[in-house]
Amino acid sequence: MKYIELGHTGMLVSEIGFGGIPIIRLGTDSAVKVLRRAFEHGINFYDTANAYHDSQNKIGKAFYGMRDKVLIATKTILRDANGAGQQIDDSLRALETDYIDLFQLHQIAQQKDFEAVTAPGGALEAVMQAKQAGKIRHIGVTSHNLEMAVTLVKSGLFSTIQFPFNFIETEALEELHPAARARGMGILVMKPFAGGVIDNGMLAFKFLRQYSGIIPLPGFDSLSAVDDIPAFLSIPIPNTLTDQDSALIEGYRLSLGRNFCRRCEYCQPCPNGVLITMAMGYPIIVSRMDFKVAMNFAQKAMESVALCENCEECLDRCPYDLPIPEIIKHNYELYLEHRSRLAASSDS
Ligand code: SF4
Ligand code: SF4
Structure with missing residues (x-):
């Protein structure tokens, strides 16, 4: 070293x-x-x-x-x-x-x-x-x-x-x-x-x-x-x-390019208060932490996805042309799945 x-x-x-x-x-x-x-x-x-x-x-x-x-x-x-x-x-x-x-x-x-x-x-x-x-x-x-x-x-x-x-x-x-x-x-x-x-x-x-x-x-x-x-x-x-x-490297770039959020925050603020960046990164957050810790960490952002009305303002601001509403709603489904899992584990 x-x-x-x-x-x-x-x-x-x-x-x-x-x-x-x-x-x-x-x-x-x-x-x-x-x-x-x-x-x-x-x-x-x-x-x-x-x-x-x-x-x-x-x-x-x-x-x-x-x-x-x-x-x-x-x-x-x-x-x-x-x-x-x-x-x-x-x-x-x-x-x-x-x-x-x-x-x-x-x-x-x-x-x-x-x-x-x-x-x-x-x-x-x-x-x-x-x-x-x-x-x-x-x-x-x-x-x-x-x-x-x-x-x-x-x-x-x-x-x-x-x-x-x-x-x-x-x-x-x-x-x-x-x-x-x-x-x-x-x-x-x-x-x-x-x-x-x-x-x-x-x-x-x-x-x-x-x-x-x-x-x-x-x-x-x-x-x-x-x-x-x-x-x-x-x-x-x-x-x-x-x-x-x-x-x-080129292979990685090609496969990730479409859906990879750089967390630059150019898409924010959302007029409806959706915390877009963290919601975009939810699957990565979950992969890096225990899912209960991840849920707690990202809860506010994930709950905010429910406020999205598909106005598409964020789409115009993303320099990487990411289909933001589509991705955050997909991630929201994952979050709901985790929420149910958590509720089931605390009931048992
Ligand atoms: S599409 Fe959804 S997340 Fe994007 S700016 Fe509009 S309300 Fe906010
Ligand atoms: S502008 Fe695009 S790349 Fe940047 S944080 Fe928003 S969604 Fe991610």
Whole structure:
């Protein structure tokens, strides 16, 4: 494992980090084993969030007593200073630590989110105060929206940017990564396996390792999955794709292109209040978490699908021409199925 400086933060991070979503579906003991095995493979950077159920607690348990050996990043999705300040303290408690190496404002998708967090009384205020108080070392930001991510990078307010990048979602290459590099920001790669859609980890890494200076954050949910790390590391940087790799990648792109939501949020807001992006991603959410946790996580969004009146406004705004009402209604059926299953299991 090589260690590289994350932007200009001075933090030396492993060339592969650890994404904290998939451990949600593990029991605490199994999650701790997976996290420790990742550490044995040389991973020293662990990314989680207040929104990831008990992921922070599991990371806290795994690295208790060895805090100085790991770097921990977490996030708040709240937009106001009071809520964000509360979540910073919640994170410190859950992670069983007295400082967080990188605290990120989570999923700044639209201009209104950016304005809310940067306004007086906004989340950034609490995060900056926490930094002054020594609770936080560095401040970062995450987004799924390319245009917004570029704005966030250019704002000069953050030390790192976390954005999706994989062989299906390559939009960051053109402007986002160069802009972040030019400003000395750390580049964290969200969803290196496209949120579980890419089931060929080696191919995902063959693509990613064409590029230097980026830190992919794959999530792992088993010891055998973590044990793939040495194979990923054996791919040189910079890597050159073979014709066979390129053909495989093209196959994925063709098969996923029609229905793959990039979570960019250009389709929002829906005039009827449908929370489109999360509703689009429901099958992926379910595949990554225990279905009861997933239902709880996505409940508000899935219940909102019932408000869709097929006005088609969102269709015009989706740059990928996804048949949004069709997909969210299909996902709603799946959600109803899960709801019935849950009701049946709590009756028995
Ligand atoms: S088609 Fe449905 S989801 Fe899309 S904007 Fe109209 S009401 Fe909202
Ligand atoms: S449905 Fe289209 S516009 Fe909406 S988040 Fe997904 S890819 Fe973006």
